Amino acid sequence: MxxxxxxxxxxxxxxxxxxxxxxxxxxxxxxxxxxxxxxxxxxxxxxxxxxxxxxxxxxxxxxxxxxxxxxxxxxxxxxxxxxxxxxxxxxxxxxxxxxxxxxxxxxxxxxxxxxxxxxxxxxxxxxxxxxxxxxxxxxxxxxxxxxxxxxxxxxxxxxxxxxxxxxxxxxxxxxxxxxxxxxxxxxxxxxxxxxxxxxxxxxxxxxxxxxxxxxxxxxxxxxxxxxxxxDRIAVMYAGDIIEVGKAHEVFFDGKHPYTWALISSLPQLGSKGEQLFSIKGTPPNLFKEIKGDAFAPRNQYALKIDFVERPPFFKVSDTHYARTWLLDPRSPKVELPEALLAFFEEGRSYANEQ
Amino acid sequence: MFWYIGKRLLQSILTLFIIITIVFSLLRLMPEEGYLGAAAEKMSFEQQEIYLTNLGLRDPLIVQLGNFYGDLFQGDLGKSVNYRTDVPVTSIIGDKIMYSLLFGLGAVALSLLLGVPLGILMAQMKGRWLDRLGTGYIVFVVAVPAAVYYLFIQMYITDIFKLPMLFDEYNPISWVLPLLSMALAPTASYAMWMRRYMVDELNKDYIKLARAKGVKERTLMFSHVLRNAFIPMAQYLPATILFTITGSIYIESLYSIPGMGGLLVDAIQRQDNTVVQGLVLVFSSLGILGLILGDIAMALVDPRIKLGKGESVR
Structure with missing residues (x-):
């Protein structure tokens, strides 16, 4: 489709x-x-x-x-x-x-x-x-x-x-x-x-x-x-596009921690008895020069380089790009929360059926 | 629309009756000397009684009221007691009302003609020199007491432009200064309100949409903003008309215009009850007329006012 x-x-x-x-x-x-x-x-x-x-x-x-x-x-x-x-x-x-x-x-x-x-x-x-x-x-x-x-x-x-x-x-x-x-x-x-x-x-x-x-x-x-x-999604944060790709790519195979945080904030991903996910902190002050990745201060997966240098667009597929150092081959692997992984899994299998 | 105006007219007539009755009753509480005039001192107590009985003032109040209304419908407001003894009140007021009305309405027209465009220009050039100049003018007119600049205008402008100091019916040039002086304050308030409502409207969402759909700025101003900004203005119109008519006392005495301005003060000072009564009637009728006109103007420009069905949307 x-x-x-x-x-x-x-x-x-x-x-x-x-x-x-x-x-x-x-x-x-x-x-x-x-x-x-x-x-x-x-x-x-x-x-x-x-x-x-x-x-x-x-x-x-x-x-x-x-x-x-x-x-x-x-x-x-x-x-x-x-x-x-x-x-x-x-x-x-x-x-x-x-x-x-x-x-x-x-x-x-x-x-x-x-x-x-x-x-x-x-x-x-x-x-x-x-x-x-x-x-x-x-x-x-x-x-x-x-x-x-x-x-x-x-x-x-x-x-x-x-x-x-x-x-x-x-x-x-x-x-x-x-x-x-x-x-x-x-x-x-x-x-x-x-x-x-x-x-x-x-x-x-x-x-x-x-x-x-x-x-x-x-x-x-x-x-x-x-x-x-x-059909396609561009995710913006603090005046920058941090991830862009086809809808299913961004939704079910998001690469930027901010995209993860956004999706995790969906009430559907909350589990009973637990507080719903919310992104800690506030967006950066746009009056000041932003160094590195704008999302880094609120990002639990932030690397040292995130505070120093703005990440370039890494290519995930022909249509899918994300601005995060996590996609650099040298960066460590991160563990995503269960709920998010489950959501990705469900979404991908649903997309495949289509 | 027809029903709406009819309804508003009926309401106004009712209001007018109530006002007349109240004024009538209040004046009956005044000392009776007001009906005797200068001759009172020479009359004995019995003579005074006979005089008052002849005037009908010893009848029961309700009969007096009935008579008063009866005369009123025949256009008879009684005779002046000691302002101009035995002259009908209608002719005293009639002589003067034309001057006041002409100057009052003239000033309103002039201030609309000047104030509305000024306000529009100020809104368009918000923050630029014209806006600042206009704001300065508005602040001046509001802050300085009218009597002060009226006097200055009469003292200096007449001198500079060699204009006549006093009003002369047959010399139109002598009308200019009083008209201008009277128009200064309402011009400022029209400009102020117009600017304010224009700026208000310009910040609204529908203006953003109109811009986004590619409407030219000029078309936008005249076909979208102006009419919307004028709606709240329509409400102020009657109030300012009243203000210019009653507020002309200063101007009329400065330029010795034989208008109504000073008449009420004179009549009250001389305890001429019938003239006071007549004047209050005229002033309140004008006020009510102003309100009706304002309502009709609003209904004409604003489709959100549902007409004649008693359910207003706003």
Missing amino acids: MEANHPQERILSIQNLVIQFTLRGQVLKAIRDISLDLYKGESLAIVGESGSGKSVLVKSIMGLLDKNGYIDQGQILYNDMDLAGFKTEEDWLKIRGKEIAMVTQDPMTSLNPLKTIGKQIEECVVLHQGLKGKEAYHVTLKLLTDVGIYDVEKRYKQYPHEFSGGMRQRIVIAIALACNPKILICDEPTTALDVTIQAQILQLLKNLQKKYGLTTVYITHDLGVVAKVA
């Missing part, structure tokens, strides 16, 4: 990206030298805890960084253009919506309360598909149908407050689709929804990805979401 679509054509390529913010005279390094490729038709999930820089990363792709943030180094290559060099609004208007659209986090606040939802969707249709009047209206109705809204002609004329949270998220998705983008970025698309609706919205996104031939990027800290939608 997972191997079936084997996307190889690169659609977007991030190279050695460094993003900084100036805050009260200090410089904060939010993204520290990231390289990442996005392949056509795939769905990539970027996971990491709050403050790990996942939102900043995608905002930089759309030129939506806050005013005090800027790209210090690196390139974002898309269609022979380097988005990192874009300065003016005019430049970005070629990208925003037209090429890359976004589904935002909180549907309750993401819609303009004073415009009918129809108008809000149609605004995109007019802007990006060059349609007008009746044509635009019909395309809008079709989009509403596509995202699973009934009685579209009546709904078209209604205002956001007349819809439930799940419905509003569908409308936000319709707005993104109305732009007719190549890449769809979903920034925690289900965080603000209740659990039953979450599954519906993810299924909808999956279906639409196929129907519209989209490349999707999910940003989330919910591993459950990742498991449902992602």
Whole structure:
């Protein structure tokens, strides 16, 4: 199943990206030298805890960084253009919506309360598909149908407050689709929804990805979401990608201690009577220069070199890379906890059955 | 919409009746000299009684109230006692109200015209020189007592631009300074609120989404932000209209405009009960009218206010 679509054509390529913010005279390094490729038709999930820089990363792709943030180094290559060099609004208007659209986090606040939802969707249709009047209206109705809204002609004329949270998220998705983008970025698309609706919205996104031939990027800290939608996973920590690979590779054969810690934190891995696993300590201060592996101070498997030198990407397979010295042939073998090993085992056998 | 306005009108009329009744009752508690006028000293006690009985003041209170309302519906507010003896109150107020209304509404219009765009520009250039300049202006107007800068304007600006010192009905140039002076304070508050609500709206999620979908910054401002920022503004409108009308006492006396500003003070000092009564009625009607207009404006711009069904969403 997972191997079936084997996307190889690169659609977007991030190279050695460094993003900084100036805050009260200090410089904060939010993204520290990231390289990442996005392949056509795939769905990539970027996971990491709050403050790990996942939102900043995608905002930089759309030129939506806050005013005090800027790209210090690196390139974002898309269609022979380097988005990192874009300065003016005019430049970005070629990208925003037209090429890359976004589904935002909180549907309750993401819609303009004073415009009918129809108008809000149609605004995109007019802007990006060059349609007008009746044509635009019909395309809008079709989009509403596509995202699973009934009685579209009546709904078209209604205002956001007349819809439930799940419905509003569908409308936000319709707005993104109305732009007719190549890449769809979903920034925690289900965080603000209740659990039953979450599954519906993810299924909808999956279906639409196929129907519209989209490349999707999910940003989330919910591993459950990742498991449902992602072909590939990139794990971020403190502004760096520390492991990237196909979903099953990262999930069931993770190599970085931070990935292990994340998976161990899943409640399913806890055993009865014992406290659930949590990662000790706090993420590093991004105002300071980070030496070595950013995760080292919280890492029970940390080696001496982890505090000195930043690990390079070690290749695990053609598609799977991890930034940890543990993959160096000279490093000692580590014993993983029982529960984690069991999880890996179960996952691998399940993947093989597929 | 129709039902909503109808309902609000009915409510307002009810409020107005309550106010009138209270004012009427309060004035009946005042010393009766207020109805006798300057002649009181020359009258004997019996003469005073006959005079008051003729005026109807010895009838039971409820009958007096009935008569009062009866006259009111015929547009009769009684006669002035000693402000301008025996002149109908309606014509005393009628002579002056036009001046106050014209200047009041003119000042509101002018301040909207200046304040709203200023606020928008300040929000757009937040933190830059225009924003700072505007903030300086707002702080000045709020911090310095109005009487002070009114005086300075009259003293110096008239001198510098050779403008007339006093109001002259037939010389439009003499209207400029009083209007400007009156508009200064409300302009500052409109600019302040407009800036604040614009900045508020600009930080909201739907603006982020609109940007992400590729809406131009200019379109964003006018088609998304402006209307949303104007909703809370609609509430302030009636209050400022009232403020400019009643607050014109200073300006009117400075430029000797024959408006209503000083009338209430005069009438109270001279214990002219009928004129006081009439004025309170006019002021409260204006206030209530302002509130209705504010509500209607809100309902027109905000779809979240459900109309006429008694269930509001906000």
